[in-house]
Amino acid sequence: MIAGVDVFLLFSRLILSTIFIGWFYQLALDLAAMGRFIVEILNQPTNQSKRGRKMIEFNVQDMTCGHCASRISKAINGIDSSAKVDVRIEGRSVLIESKASPDELAQAIRDAGYTPVAP
Known part of the structure; x- marks a missing residue:
């Protein structure tokens, strides 16, 4: 057993x-x-968010410091106060989530004294 x-x-x-x-x-x-x-x-793809905002990226080669980044952020927020701005000084790029058009955003960066280039 x-x-x-x-x-x-x-x-x-x-x-x-x-x-x-x-x-x-x-x-x-x-x-x-x-x-x-x-x-x-x-x-x-994340170029269009749920709230009608667009993700736009610019290369800004003449952005070299925190002061430059601050001026660009303020310029963008001046045309769209609800914009989300991610400035990357090391990569010299600006990533923006905004309802404003890419042309308006580029002009705001130009008005701040910088040269935006779409990648």
């Missing part, structure tokens, strides 16, 4: 292992699918 109990325990462990392995495998598949979904969402 002891051999029968050992065989039963062996099969029980085998069945439980198979169930857990299947569960972990399914979990891995679900996580992979979720990862692909997240990557798909992140790779969607």
Whole structure:
């Protein structure tokens, strides 16, 4: 009878292992699918946001310091006070989320004394 109990325990462990392995495998598949979904969402074009704003980027090669960045930000906020401005001095780029047109934004940067170039 002891051999029968050992065989039963062996099969029980085998069945439980198979169930857990299947569960972990399914979990891995679900996580992979979720990862692909997240990557798909992140790779969607973001040039148009939900509020009718556009993402616009300019290269500003003559922007060299924090003072320059401040002047550009103030100039852009002067034409659209709700604009979101991300100035990157190291990359000499300005990323703007605004309802204003690219021409209006470029002119505001020019009026501040800088030369915007669309990438």
